[in-house]
Amino acid sequence: MVKVLHVITGLGVGGAELQLRSLLRHTRHSADVVTLYNPGPVADMIARDGIRVRDLAMTRNTELPxxxxxxxLIAQDDYDVVHTHLYRSCVYGRAAARLAGTPVIVATEHSIGETHLERRRMTVAVRALYLATGLCGDATIAVSDTVRDRLVRWGVPERTVQVIPNGVDLDRVAFDAEARVRVRREFAVAEHDYVVGVLGRLDPNKRFDLVIEAVAPLMAGPVRLLVVGDGPQRRQLESVAARHGVTDRVTFAGERHDVAAVLSAMDLFVASSAQETFGLSVLEAMANGLLALYTTCPALTDVATDRARRxxxxxxxxxxxxxxxxxxGPRPRGAGTAIRERYGMPAVAGRIDDLYERLMAAGRSPRRRRGRRAARPRAAGAQTIGLAR
Structure with missing residues (x-):
């Protein structure tokens, strides 16, 4: 069994964070997690699953100590693989793992757009730091062909990039008839109302203002809009709804952890992003049985389905x-067969586990640096969250 440490920038509710939790629930290897800061709700979820989660407690982005x-911390527990997620953890995690003598270092790139990396504008400095620490790694996982192409254009060596898509935890997002009734009652949605839904961080890239403006004239009838998520654009979106006189027809549900329940309450899912690296929310909606309308979704580029439409x-x-x-009118819930076959989480986790093993077998034996790592002092300054194994 391979011993893996996952390093992630933060563990608030987000696509990459929830993707990590799903991976941990399906991996066949031993795993721990370190978050650089912000041990939010997902840290508690992972800890309740029985995985050790530690908080490095960084207080700013530039913190050399x-x-x-x-x-x-890496050297103390003698990990075979360090796997980093998100930009800041790639910068710190890959360099720290190389200093600790870790045999295999892998990164997953979740959110590289044409002009931004995780809502961070791609400046020369951002690119240089990312590529420099990339020299410490053995492989970068791109979650789609689109991400692979962007990484290669950006300067990441093509031979080091492996395309392994995000996975959909089908059980986590499965349709739940009882939850549908419960959530619609919670938000005073009538049984006969037609609910258009959006889900994600409320930021400009998601363009939820576009959806509000598009749906507003349709709300004279039994049409409601359910906005699930939170973020810096919430007040602006509320203003857009007020300007169109549909405040009483638009429900801002805030951040929710019951994804299956809120998707089950919807009749149509809309994803209106300007840029996406994968499009996980679209796949989750399809797995819930919804029809999804999307403006961009790299994950569906070559997937034939009648459950989603650009x-x-x-x-x-x-x-x-x-x-x-x-x-x-509301369509019958679909089976989502295409999503299950290509993006089911067990299959995706298996591909990542296989990558670890291939890299270790390719001359990167744990014994190669183990003597050096054993000499490191015991790590200090990391707090364990919730349960520990």
Whole structure:
């Protein structure tokens, strides 16, 4: 069994964070987690699953002593693999793992867009730091062909990039008839109301303002909009709803951890992002049985399905597509077979586990650096969260 340490920037509720939790629940290897800071709700979820989670307790993005605390933590527990997730953890985690003499170092790139990396504009400095610490690693996992192409154009050696998609935890997002009734009652949605839903961080890239403006004229009838998520754009989105006079027809549900329940309450899912690296929310909606309308979703580039449709990224075009579905009425929940076969979490976790093993077998034996790592001092400054094995 391979001993793996996952290093992630934070563990608030987000796509990469929940993806890590799903991976941990399906891996066949031993795993621990370190978060650089912000041990949010996902840290508690992972700890309740029985995985050890430690908080490095960084207080700012540039904190050189944290690099050496992380190095000592890695060396202390003699990990075979260090796997980093998200930009800041790649910068600190890959360098710390190399200093600790870790045999195999892997990164997953979840959110690289055309112009931004995890809502961070791609400046020369950001790119240089990412590529420099990439020299410490053995492989970078791209979650889609689109991400692979962007990484290669950005300067990451193509031979080091492996395409392994995000996985969908089908059980976590499965349709739940009882939850549908419960959530709709919670938000005073009538049984006959048609609920259009969006889900994700409320930031400009998601363009949820576009959805509000597209749906607003359709709300004269029994149409409601459910906005699930939180973020810096919430007040602006509330203002858009007020400006169109539909405040009483738009429900801002805030951050929710019951993804299956809120998806089950919807009749149509809309993803309106300007850029996406994968499109996990679209796949989750499809796995819940919903029809999904999306403006961009790299995960569906070559997938034949009648459960999702690409739509225009402008208000008139999006409004016409939503109106078409409203006129049709709620569709029967679909099976999502294409998603299960390609993106089911057990299969995806298996591919990542296989990658660890291939890299270790390719001349990177744990014995190669074990003597050096054993000499490191005991790590200090990391707090264990919740349960520990």
């Amino acid at each position: 944290a690099l050496f605390r992380l190095r000592d 739509v225009p990224g402008d208000i008139p075009g999006l409004r016409a597509e939503i109106a078409r579905e409203v006129a049709t």
